[in-house]
Amino acid sequence: MTVEPRTEAGDVLTEVIMRTFRLYGAFLDAAEVMTKPVGLTAAWWQVLGAVLHEPLPVSGIAREMSLTRQSVQRIADVLVEKGLAEYLPNPAHRRAKLFRPTAAGYAAVDSLRAAQHAFTNKVSSQVDLDELKTTLKVMRQLVTAVDDVKRPAGASSG
Template sequence: MTKTGAPLPPDELADRLTEVLGLAGLLYRRVLRKVEQTAPEQGLSVGVRAVLELLREEGPMTVPRMSGSQALSRQFVQRMVNDGAALGLVEQIANPAHRRSPLIGLTVAGRAAITAVTDREKAVLGRTGGELTEADMEACVRVLSGVLALFDGRGTETHGEREERAEGDGERNGPTGRGRTPSG
């Protein structure tokens, strides 16, 4: 939105989103490097950490489901699961829905490892300056969720169309699927 609150024209929006994506890429690379530097305490690569975090948030799931939810190849996710299993952080669980595709779940050690990593990250993130407000955070999540939706093929509808669809089908889970929309 412009300083007047009106939506940006498409060209200006594209320029600003390019700026946001540039910052997001830089942030991602710095976080990735920091996680790789600090996570060896738990023996976690970034990939294993992502698997542990997903399993903590979503519960046991199959490798194909993990790969789909993270937009990663099954082979990569399987390697990360294998690495996590070798460290005793994840385990196979019988899948009543599919004999040949076991569920992968966290072990007690896996839950402890991902909790330690995220607690350490939260301590660092809590020191972020700038006196950010809840409104700032909601705007950030809304923008990033909208860009993600665009690249997932869900972002071609207008804000008004999304609101109409949400009112019509009761959708209130938002792009995170965690029961909360980015704006509320």
């Protein structure tokens, strides 16, 4: 087994990964606080948020959010049971139904807006806007790079 040489860029990326884990945990904690008063969980909000603009099959949500299809399926089934979402026929695939929020699901997410904006405005006020924009750009590049590395050799990206 060949050991790859250590690089400065690799060390910096490792630190970015560790800070990302820490940040993700902090965002989940904040989301739980925001969602509890409206009867949601952070995971429910995450799944509903993935389909606010267009319905997707569960596998599409899982891919978009880098979650397992099984975990998204469990959450989707609970959301349907609670009347916050529904399954629709999928013209592109008979068995993979589309998932979307119901009016109650949209209302639940909408009721989070004030808390979400208060949180994001408070946090973002402590970081320069241009740096936030650069961070977003770099995060998108990292997602693409990780997806490229994970993709089997010869597989297309699209």
